[in-house]
Amino acid sequence: MKLIDYGVREDERPYIEEWSKENNVEVKIVSDLLNPETIEQAKGFDGVVAYQQLPYEPGIFDKMNEFGIHVLSLRNVGVDNVPFDALKKNDIKLTNVPSYSPTAIAEYSVTGLMILLRSMKSMIRKVDQHNFLWAPDIGRELNELTVGVAGTGRIGQAAIKIYQGFGAKVIAFDKYHNDNIEKQGLYVDTLDQLLKESDVVTLHLPSLGKGNTVINKDSIAGMKDGAIVVNTGRGDLINTQDxxxxxxxxxxxxxxxxxxxxxxxxxxxxxxxxxxxxxxxSDMIHNPKIIVSPHIAFYTTTAVKNMATISLDSMVDELNNGKSDNEIDLN
Structure with a gap:
């Protein structure tokens, strides 16, 4: 068995090399992203592993089919940048890593919120300039706030536990209820109700499709004055200008x-x-009331290792058994 792994960062390389050695499977590591040019390197391999934010162009899968490769294994969760029609046309199966570290993302949502509540962005900038005055950067306490968790999948559930640990009142909304969250009586009936009642709204939802935002001018009008929005989910959940x-x-x-x-x-x-x-x-970065980070909520050693190795495990399952627990339904 020979696999080729695209878009590999240096922090992922050791985990892929270790997996390759332990499983006695050849893995060619490629730093370039998967595109119609780099797919040529896959000739002679049995499966393709990849991760990128850019769209996967349909022509890639024509080439994979030509090379006799019929499995693409993603090192991430999201599949919205993959053209399912092109996969089905070329009889290519798709797997992802549905859960590489929910706790990492949940912890980061709280980290960002605490930085904001304690005015750390402004305070750090002041201290860097040798300004040691306290005011006006007085903080707020999380234990006094109501946190609305939108989305109660693995990440949302982990977030709920952490916010409850701080003593915050937690409410939740999800189209599909989790039994444990249901038993705690945390669910509200509608997303509008969650937005209306929350001091903090933290988003742990999948993309709802282009133009289908959760936070926008209309929904913000129904939120509490002085509320805070935390988004470690998907960028297109928010109309950022609004x-x-x-x-x-x-x-x-x-x-x-x-x-x-x-x-x-x-x-x-x-x-x-x-x-x-x-x-x-640029305006958001320079605003002391907005914390911007470059999509790093997932970025821990635990998550990176899981992304690298689970994707390879899924590939092996597909090639050896014709099925993986992480296979995506393309219909």
Whole structure:
């Protein structure tokens, strides 16, 4: 068995090499992303593993079929950048890593919120300039707030436990109820109700499709004055301009954004010394009430190892048994 792994970062390489040695499976590591040019390197291999934020072009799968490769294993959760029609046309199966570390993302949502509640962004900048005055950067306490968790999958459930540990009142919304959360009586009936009752809204939802935002001008109007939005889910859950305007007008008191609707091509790149052409992103970065980070909520050693190894395990299951627990239904 020979596998080829695309878009591999240096922090992933040791885990892939270790897996290859332990499982006695040859894995070619490629730093380049998977595209119509780099797919040529896959000739002679049995399966393709990849991770990237950019769309997978349909022509890639024509080539995979030509090479006799019929499994693509993703090292991430999201599959919205994969053209299912092209996979089905070429009889290619798809797997993902549905859960690489829910706790990592849940912990990060709380980390960002605490930075915001304690005005750490402003305070750090002041201290860097040798300004040691306390005011006006007085903090707020999480234990006094109501946190609304939108989405109660693995990450949302982990977030609920952490927020409860801080003593916050937690409410939740999800189209599909989790029995444990149901037993605790945390669910509200509608997303609008969650937005209305929450001091903090933390988003742990999948993408709802382009243009289907959860946080926008209309929904913000129904939120509490001074509420905070935390998004470690998907950038397109928010109309970012509407959110920014609400923070500037002080309808909302702040936001924590680890994802951004226009992040592709910007996040995980070094733009040191450059003037950002994305004015909205630049404005948010410079606003003391908005915490922006480059899609790193997942980025822990535990999560990176799981992404690297579970994707390879899924590939082996598909090639040896014709089925993996992590296979995606393309219909």
């Amino acid at each position: 959110l920014y305007d609400a923070v500037v007008s002080e309808k909302l008191s702040g936001a924590v954004l680890d994802v951004y609707e226009n992040e592709v091509g910007i996040f995980n790149s070094d733009r040191s010394g450059e003037v950002l052409q994305d004015k909205l992103l």
